[in-house]
Amino acid sequence: DVGNPYVANIPVDGDYDFDVFKRVFFSTNGLVKLFSLDYTALASSFQIENPEVFDTGYATFKIKNTGSKDLTISAVRINDESYEFDLGKGINTRILNASDNDLVWVDIKSSGQSFQTDDVVKITVEAESVALDNNPYIFTNSTNNFFVEEAREGDIKINRPNSKVVQVDAANSEIYLEVENTGDTTVILKDFYADNENNTFVNKHYISGSPILNPGQKAYVKITDSLIPFDPLGTEHKIGVITPNNIKDELLFTSNYEDFKISIVEKVELFHLKL
Template sequence: YKVDYTVLDSSFSISNAEVFDDGHATFKIKNTGKKELEITQVNINNEEYNFVTGQGNSSLKEGEEDLVWINTETRSTPFLKDDVVNLNVTAKSKAFAGNDFIFNKITENFFVKEAEEDEIKINYKNSRVIHNNTTDDVILEVENIGDNIVLLDRFYITNDTVENRFNNEKIEYISGSSILGAGDKATIYLPNSTASFTPFNKIGVATKNNFYDEVLMTSNIENYALSILSDERIVSPEVLASLNSKYRNHIPVDFNKTFAYTYDNGSTIMNIHVKNTGDRIIGLESIYLTESLIEVEYEDYYTKSGTLTLEINEEDVIIVDATDYVNGNVNEEVLLLVTGSFGTTVASNIGYIHTVRDEQDIQIIDSLENINTSFIYANEKGKLLIKNTGNEDLSIEHVYLNGTLASNIEYSYGGPYLGVQDSAILTFDIPNLIINKTNDVIVNVTTTSSLEVIKTLKAFVDSPYYNITIDDGGTSSVYAGNLTILIINEGSKNITINSVYINNTFISLNGFYPQSFNISVGNSLILTINMTLIEAKIGAINIDDTLVILVRTEEGAEYLHEEIVT
């Protein structure tokens, strides 16, 4: 006669349960009993959903814990922020005679949260590409640098397209798992790359929620490795500020490691700090500059050590006179590739670097990747992307336009204090200048030192990136009722409604509802105001009157629409 203790020995705990409004939910589960268990079902508000676990299976031994990701996109009605929900998790363990003991745990009610962006990072220092005869194998260390649990969904070369993705069935997690809690890391082996890393290529990782990180990498023969220090790679500072890119292809400017000075006489000198990070001795072989990969002549560089040999873990500095290979502009973006050899090319490393001035310097950057980043709007608003391109910290003090001091300066990225290579985006008002489209505007940015920068920008109304329309069918004006305006964002960037004019009279946004004036790309906004509030501004309104409606955005886009009162 035996007593079956399965009921007493079977238990688990649920913690950090969260449901989000973007189609997913997560929780942590721990086997707190003595029997191995298997998760069989996950319900939210009595509805079953598909789930995956970090370990890749649903079993937990005694004391084991795991993260669980739930896909709620299949729900006919999406969960909304502040909906009340609970989780019901069902598991089973083996009792006597092989029977299943089914048990469950239900959380207390909690609120659905607004989803936040996933934040992941490929740790460049601990990642590498190994060339094997005709193919490349990739080892990546990926870290969750955000606060929420993330699910690593796919890995890709060059671009995130189906044909460029690694086969998930062949991916191996050397450590960690595809589900990462805050601060967790995973090391992933990606065999048989679909594209070559000779001379270089981009590799990326994306989460289930379509947030990603990308780095620029080169390949090395097994046991050989060469690093351009620092071992970190970053997004170009001005690109990070203005375009929200996640492509970390830049070597941080560090005057104790790798940097490049461009002098007033047009010459450019590069200090390239390299290290043998492999397990075999190598010799410095070649240096290539710019995206054309122009090889630097031997007489244009030398090493501080006086030798081209690098022992294991040895560091050296290569001094390159790059004057004849680059354009000679301050803040020029230069691609740098260094190779090492042992009879043949066995190691390489790559990254972009910005040239800096050998003294204080500041620049207004008017465009990046064919997108305007600094501009003056004809509605007397302005936006500037400013970067510290010198070798000293500085602080922005004032902005002048055609000699007039700008007011209401606000920083949408960064602040007035700029460390070396820091960027800032500031917006401001420029009242009483009566700026028209295509007018030249002289912009002068001063600092707390004597340093200043002057640049001429053309004013414009609508750029190809910011564009709105007022929809005829969705807009109406009803006598003794409301004026309803349907505004559509037709541009490629998010916009914010700045002002509304009716019959050339400013109508305060305080009278409109809802009190939300942001419109994301491809979406629309309906603004409603009572006609009595308009009459208080422009006078009596009658049936068949024409209302001339002008809507403007902070970004400079505007649209004029005529509406007949009915």
């Protein structure tokens, strides 16, 4: 330590800031010291896997909770600059449950910042867990340095056979969509809309999957705040989904009542017998 004696590192009154040992009681002369043990620091950890930063203004990576405590992901920084981000399964809470994993999408473009191919970057993630005293334990993990890549082609598709519009009553309908990532790169489903991109739905529930999809992954989404009337039956509307990079797909839909069936009755010939 630059040649300083060890006593130079002793804090005032010997009040060290430990991660595991928490001060409970110090006697007046400091001869008696009592500590409690808080294993939060030992039980809180995560890994960053498959980090990628692209020259079109976004980054993706997988985050894995390798500890036994739930974590809240509080910040994502690239080269020490903070950016807006979304989790897939934890999109509304940013919580990563113990032993679980999730996908992370980082929005670089909206900040006005950009990276060029072969720029050197490093991703740092900040997480919080709850310590023994109910205070947050905040810690970080970082990737090694790596190069920015040229963005790969993305594509998404609404799978018609597994999508439908259900007419609940004359005024209300529910939309069910299966969306598949058919491209070569991770995508995030930003908005679902009716007829045009400005007419977006608000109430979306992911029955399976999440808004962030790796290539080949699917999400099944239920939309309950239908902005447009599908009544009477046979009325058509265009339903679409779009990503922040303007990758989109649209299909025309009509509605039907749940479990609606058409029965065909065979023609019956009637014979009148004359007596």
